[in-house]
Amino acid sequence: MSTTTINTQKVNFNVFRFNADEDYLPYYEDYSMDVTSEEVVLDILNRIKWDHDGSFSYRRSCRHGICGTCAIKVNGKVTLACKESMTDMIEVFGNDLVIEPLSKKRAIKDLIIDKADFWEKHEQVTPYLDTEIDENPTAENIVTPAQADTLDEADLCIQCGACHYACPVVEISDAFMGPAAFAAAYRFEADVRDDNESRLTDVNQMGSGVWDCVKCFECADACPKEINPIEKIGKLHNMLFQSGKAESNIATRHAVGFEKSIRKNGVLDEGSLVLYSELAGVVKHVPVALKMFSKGKIVPPWGIIKSDNLDEIQKLVKSSSTAKF
Amino acid sequence: MGKLKYALFTGCTAKQSTPEQMMSTMAVAEKLDIELVELTEASCCGASHLQDYDDFLSLVLNARNIAYAEKHELTMVTICNTCQLNTAMTKHRLDNSADLKKRVNEKLGEIGLEYKGTSKITHFLYAIIDDFGLDKLKEMVVTPLSQFNIAPFYGCHNIRPSELQNETHDTPENSYNPTSLDDLIIACGGMTVDYEQKNKCCGFHAELQAPKVSAILTGNAIAGAMDGNADWIVTPCPLCHLKLDTQTGHASEAIGREVSLPVLHMQQMIGLALGCPPETLGMKHHVTKVDFV
Ligand code: SF4
Ligand code: SF4
Ligand code: SF4
Ligand code: FES
Numbered sequence: 001m002s003t004t005t006i007n008t009q010k011v012n013f014n015v016f017r018f019n020a021d022e023d024y025l026p027y028y029e030d031y032s033m034d035v036t037s038e039e040v041v042l043d044i045l046n047r048i049k050w051d052h053d054g055s056f057s058y059r060r061s062c063r064h065g066i067c068g069t070c071a072i073k074v075n076g077k078v079t080l081a082c083k084e085s086m087t088d089m090i091e092v093f094g095n096d097l098v099i100e101p102l103s104k105k106r107a108i109k110d111l112i113i114d115k116a117d118f119w120e121k122h123e124q125v126t127p128y129l130d131t132e133i134d135e136n137p138t139a140e141n142i143v144t145p146a147q148a149d150t151l152d153e154a155d156l157c158i159q160c161g162a163c164h165y166a167c168p169v170v171e172i173s174d175a176f177m178g179p180a181a182f183a184a185a186y187r188f189e190a191d192v193r194d195d196n197e198s199r200l201t202d203v204n205q206m207g208s209g210v211w212d213c214v215k216c217f218e219c220a221d222a223c224p225k226e227i228n229p230i231e232k233i234g235k236l237h238n239m240l241f242q243s244g245k246a247e248s249n250i251a252t253r254h255a256v257g258f259e260k261s262i263r264k265n266g267v268l269d270e271g272s273l274v275l276y277s278e279l280a281g282v283v284k285h286v287p288v289a290l291k292m293f294s295k296g297k298i299v300p301p302w303g304i305i306k307s308d309n310l311d312e313i314q315k316l317v318k319s320s321s322t323a324k325f
Numbered sequence: 326m327g328k329l330k331y332a333l334f335t336g337c338t339a340k341q342s343t344p345e346q347m348m349s350t351m352a353v354a355e356k357l358d359i360e361l362v363e364l365t366e367a368s369c370c371g372a373s374h375l376q377d378y379d380d381f382l383s384l385v386l387n388a389r390n391i392a393y394a395e396k397h398e399l400t401m402v403t404i405c406n407t408c409q410l411n412t413a414m415t416k417h418r419l420d421n422s423a424d425l426k427k428r429v430n431e432k433l434g435e436i437g438l439e440y441k442g443t444s445k446i447t448h449f450l451y452a453i454i455d456d457f458g459l460d461k462l463k464e465m466v467v468t469p470l471s472q473f474n475i476a477p478f479y480g481c482h483n484i485r486p487s488e489l490q491n492e493t494h495d496t497p498e499n500s501y502n503p504t505s506l507d508d509l510i511i512a513c514g515g516m517t518v519d520y521e522q523k524n525k526c527c528g529f530h531a532e533l534q535a536p537k538v539s540a541i542l543t544g545n546a547i548a549g550a551m552d553g554n555a556d557w558i559v560t561p562c563p564l565c566h567l568k569l570d571t572q573t574g575h576a577s578e579a580i581g582r583e584v585s586l587p588v589l590h591m592q593q594m595i596g597l598a599l600g601c602p603p604e605t606l607g608m609k610h611h612v613t614k615v616d617f618v
Contacts, residue, residue, distance in 0.1 A: 076521070169531075169538055173537075208535065212534060214528050214529075214539065221500050241377075254534065255377040258374050259382070262368055262375070268337040288571055288572065291571065307365070313386065315435060316435070317386075319435060320385040
């Protein structure tokens with residue numbers, strides 16, 4: 001392959017450097033290189049190591065988007081270094097790129113991080129098929145294509161951690177399980193062969209439970225395998241309600257409160273929703289509510305303008321409901 | 326270009342806790358000569374919480390809302406990021422699954438409606454960019470906002486998941502480096518503030534169940550804008566607005582630093598630039614005082 005016919009351009013790389021054994025603080029090193037349109041981000045990491053500084057450290061193994069070790073951040077975007085094309089990066093961010101580890105506070109050496117929290121959380125969701133195996137089966141154990149489809153590709157996860165370290169709640173709260181652990185929980189909950197009775201309840205009670213997700217969809221954009229972890233979190237929510245395992249708490253009442261409000265008004269009654277979700281806890285919202293009220297930001301229940309043709313909405317709520325609480 | 330006309334899905338917030346957003350939407354539409362037909366039959370979009378409880382019901386209700394826009398043969402315009410996400414997600418799922426569409430239409434049939442998939446669904450921000458055009462808007466500016474550093478706050482549900490979002494508008498948006506709101510600020514004559522949190526989450530959707538996490542996200546967002554020397558924040562999402570405008574007390578406490586900035590709806594910003602009188606833009610409905618008009 002001749003590189004002379006391939007487009008090249010100059011790119012400045014601002015690279016995170018840190019050695020936990022020697023450095024008190026991380027620092028950034030600049031490298032300027034001619035980059036060809038054929039290269040992926042991992043090629044650049046290799047060239048930094050081979051041509052500039054042999055001590056530069058990062059993880060990689062398969063170079064095929066399978067092992068999941070090479071996830072890093074480029075200008076804040078989580079990415080699998082071996083899959084991300086430089087052309088795309090330049091198109092989105094221009095010619096000044098910042099290369100950083102998935103999580104700066106977990107950096108050990110340069111782009112290598114301590115991923116222990118990821119693995120610990122993953123392990124907690126019983127991430128394997130939990131079932132009695134018949135040692136002497138007399139027939140094949142068949143999973144139909146339709147049954148396999150319910151996994152919704154959650155089984156494609158390569159545990160790269162991109163979603164986990166893109167999640168703003170993981171960043172702030174050690175108690176939150178994170179999108180990858182939840183996606184794994186869903187993967188086995190949805191599997192017809194699995195008989196685990198407690199995983200769903202466990203997942204709901206573990207750490208800060210399944211309800212603290214802020215629904216930012218960072219994990220959806222982060223995942224190189226397009227697993228859409230937040231969608232799986234939504235499915236876990238649905239499963240909790242369908243199985244009757246959802247306990248009454250602020251989050252579940254908040255979700256159910258929408259149905260109540262829609263049934264009554266078509267639209268939401270924001271004030272009553274907070275009241276129903278919080279119960280006695282509502283007092284803590286009073287100071288802000290008073291301020292909002294004084295600015296004309298709170299409509300009392302009797303002031304709510306209901307949807308036109310409300311009877312249609314009520315009919316649909318009756319005929320289309322699939323969950324119970 | 327003929328007169329632009331859309332079916333307006335206001336969502337619940339604009340009718341309740343952000344009356345200023347409703348007022349300024351109408352004021353700006355009038356200035357731009359855009360006709361908005363309000364979908365008064367619409368129900369709540371479920372705000373991604375009904376979806377957690379009962380996914381199918383939320384699909385049916387959102388499909389009903391869209392069916393009303395289709396009856397008018399109009400593109401549906403939303404003015405809330407979360408309405409946009411839930412409505413567009415419904416459309417995407419129904420348009421990509423004949424089976425789901427059939428099941429939803431069985432229910433809609435009971436009330437004499439049908440979801441066809443003929444209406445586009447787009448946020449007002451992208452309607453202005455794609456259909457009206459920022460060049461034309463720029464020509465209409467009478468009070469350029471040139472003395473202001475304005476921090477764009479995009480709001481998750483207008484930019485992620487990017488694949489779905491990019492189906493709903495023509496001008497491509499990258500969630501890691503979004504530009505639409507920055508371009509709007511520039512068209513209004515303002516200076517944009519670049520800061521890390523501009524495409525991050527305000528924490529709104531976990532405010533009740535995870536107040537601490539939620540308040541930290543809010544605090545970080547306002548702090549980021551302040552450190553970027555912003556005079557104020559602008560957002561296309563009334564939920565982000567509520568969070569950043571009304572929750573500064575909790576946010577300051579959570580991050581251990583006093584944070585507060587005026588937070589304008591994008592419609593209010595456009596209105597100011599187009600010379601709408603401030604009282605038509607509802608500035609008095611803000612909890613954090615808008616002290617510069
Ligand atoms: S959507 Fe939820 S799980 Fe996914 S990154 Fe955001 S907070 Fe984390
Ligand atoms: S869900 Fe996707 S981003 Fe998250 S660990 Fe698995 S493959 Fe990586
Ligand atoms: S930024 Fe916050 S309020 Fe706005 S859409 Fe995202 S989660 Fe919702
Ligand atoms: S090197 Fe294995 S996934 Fe990138």
